[in-house]
Amino acid sequence: MSSAGATAPQAQWWHGFYGGLQKMGRSLQLPVAVLPAAGILNRLGQDDVFGKDGLGWDNVAKVFAAAGGALLDSNLGLPLLFCIGVAIGMAKKADGSTALAAVVGFLVYYKVLQAFPVDCAGTTTLVGNQCVDYSSKKAANAVYQNPGVLGGILIGFVSAWLWVRYHRTKLVDWLGFFNGRRLVPMITALFGLAFACLCLWVWPPIGDALTDFSQWLSDLDAWGAGLFGLANRALLLIGMHQLLNTFLWFQFGDFTKSDGSVVHGDIPRFLAGDPTAGQFTSGFFPIMMFALPAAALAIAHCAKPHRRKEITGLMLSVGLTSFVTGVTEPIEYSFAYIVPALYGVHALLTGVSMAVTWALGVKDGFSFSAGLIDYVINWSLATKPWLIIPIGLCFAVVYYALFRFIITKFDLKTPGREDEDEIEDVTKA
Structure with a gap:
C-alpha cells in the first residue's frame, strides 16, 4: 500500500473524530442556553430580592427559588x-422521540443510582433520601454516586446513537406495535440500567481523579484560574470548551x-x-464586557478607509453583543481562523484576566x-464586583493597543483589510 493510501484513511478518521467533537460542543x-432562565429565577428567589431582606414576600421567594433550583440541581435538573x-444535538434528524428516549434512559439510570446510598452505614436506615438513626433520633442526607452532568x-450521547441505529427497526409482526421509534426508549431504558450499574463500580475512582485534578487547579489559586482561562479560550477554537467547563462549572465543590x-459546581454554588x-468565572467579565469590544474597535480602526464605515458597523454590533450578553464568538471567530497568532494573544490575556481578578479578591x-x-x-x-470595571478598562486599553499594533505591524488580513480580489471572489460566491 502506498504512503498516500495509508494516509488517506488516517486523515478521514481524524476529520470524522474532530467533526464529532465539534458537534458535541455545539x-x-x-442546555447551556437554558441557564439564563434558571439564573434569573434563582436570583429572584434570594432573600435580598423577594425574600425577607428584600420585599418580604417569603412565599413568592420560595416559588422562584424552587423553580430556579430545579434547573440548577446538580443531581437531577x-x-x-x-x-x-x-x-x-447528536442525533441526525432528531425529533421528539429522541428526547423521550433520553429521558427514559436517564430516569432509569438515576433511580438505580439512588437505590444505593454511599453513607447509610452503621445503625442508620435509609428513609426516603435520609439516613435516619432511630437510636439517637438524628438524620442526615444520604449520599449517592454522582456522575452528575457527565x-x-x-x-x-448513547441515546442519540441508539435512536439513529434503531428508530427504523421493524420487529416480527406480533411485536409490530414496538417498531421503530417505540422500540428506542425500551432499549435506552436497558442501557440506562446497565450504565448505572457500571457507574456504581467505576465512578468512584474516576470521580476521585477528576476531583483531585480540579482541586489541584483550585489550590493553585490565581494561577489555577489563569490556566483555566487560557485553556477555555484555546478549546473554543475547536468547539470543545464546554467539555472543559462541565466538571468545574457544574460538579466540582459543594455548598450547603x-x-x-x-x-x-462553581456556577450553582455562586448562585446559591x-x-x-x-x-473559574470571575475573570471572564473584564474580557467579555471590555476587552473584546475594544479589540473589535481596533479591528474597525485598522480597516481600509473605503471599508471602515462598513466594518465599524459590524464590529459595533458584535462588540455590543459581547458587552451586554457575554456572547463573544462573533468577535473571536472574526479573527481566530484568519489570524491564529492574534487569537493566541487573546487566549493568553484571558488567562491573565482570570488570574488578576481572582488575585485581587473579585468573586463573581x-x-x-x-x-x-x-x-x-x-x-x-x-x-x-466594582473592581471589574477598572480591571476591564485596563484590559480594554491593552487589547486595543496590542491588536492595533499587531494588525498594522504585520499587515494582518483582519476584516476590512482583505485584498480586493479576495473581496470580489467572496462576493461572486
Whole structure:
C-alpha cells in the first residue's frame, strides 16, 4: 500500500473524530442556553430580592427559588438538561422521540443510582433520601454516586446513537406495535440500567481523579484560574470548551444552602450564595464586557478607509453583543481562523484576566455568560464586583493597543483589510 493510501484513511478518521467533537460542543450549547432562565429565577428567589431582606414576600421567594433550583440541581435538573440537549444535538434528524428516549434512559439510570446510598452505614436506615438513626433520633442526607452532568452527557450521547441505529427497526409482526421509534426508549431504558450499574463500580475512582485534578487547579489559586482561562479560550477554537467547563462549572465543590440541600459546581454554588465560588468565572467579565469590544474597535480602526464605515458597523454590533450578553464568538471567530497568532494573544490575556481578578479578591459569577446582564443581576451576590470595571478598562486599553499594533505591524488580513480580489471572489460566491 502506498504512503498516500495509508494516509488517506488516517486523515478521514481524524476529520470524522474532530467533526464529532465539534458537534458535541455545539450540542452542549443547547442546555447551556437554558441557564439564563434558571439564573434569573434563582436570583429572584434570594432573600435580598423577594425574600425577607428584600420585599418580604417569603412565599413568592420560595416559588422562584424552587423553580430556579430545579434547573440548577446538580443531581437531577442539570444532568437531565444536558442529557436531552446532547441527545437532540447528536442525533441526525432528531425529533421528539429522541428526547423521550433520553429521558427514559436517564430516569432509569438515576433511580438505580439512588437505590444505593454511599453513607447509610452503621445503625442508620435509609428513609426516603435520609439516613435516619432511630437510636439517637438524628438524620442526615444520604449520599449517592454522582456522575452528575457527565453522566447526563453520556446517557444523551448513547441515546442519540441508539435512536439513529434503531428508530427504523421493524420487529416480527406480533411485536409490530414496538417498531421503530417505540422500540428506542425500551432499549435506552436497558442501557440506562446497565450504565448505572457500571457507574456504581467505576465512578468512584474516576470521580476521585477528576476531583483531585480540579482541586489541584483550585489550590493553585490565581494561577489555577489563569490556566483555566487560557485553556477555555484555546478549546473554543475547536468547539470543545464546554467539555472543559462541565466538571468545574457544574460538579466540582459543594455548598450547603440554608435549607440543608447541597449544590455542586462553581456556577450553582455562586448562585446559591457561596462566598468562595467564582474562581473559574470571575475573570471572564473584564474580557467579555471590555476587552473584546475594544479589540473589535481596533479591528474597525485598522480597516481600509473605503471599508471602515462598513466594518465599524459590524464590529459595533458584535462588540455590543459581547458587552451586554457575554456572547463573544462573533468577535473571536472574526479573527481566530484568519489570524491564529492574534487569537493566541487573546487566549493568553484571558488567562491573565482570570488570574488578576481572582488575585485581587473579585468573586463573581453568571448563569449564562459574563456580560452586563449577569453583572447587574448578580451584583449583590458578588465580592468586590466594582473592581471589574477598572480591571476591564485596563484590559480594554491593552487589547486595543496590542491588536492595533499587531494588525498594522504585520499587515494582518483582519476584516476590512482583505485584498480586493479576495473581496470580489467572496462576493461572486
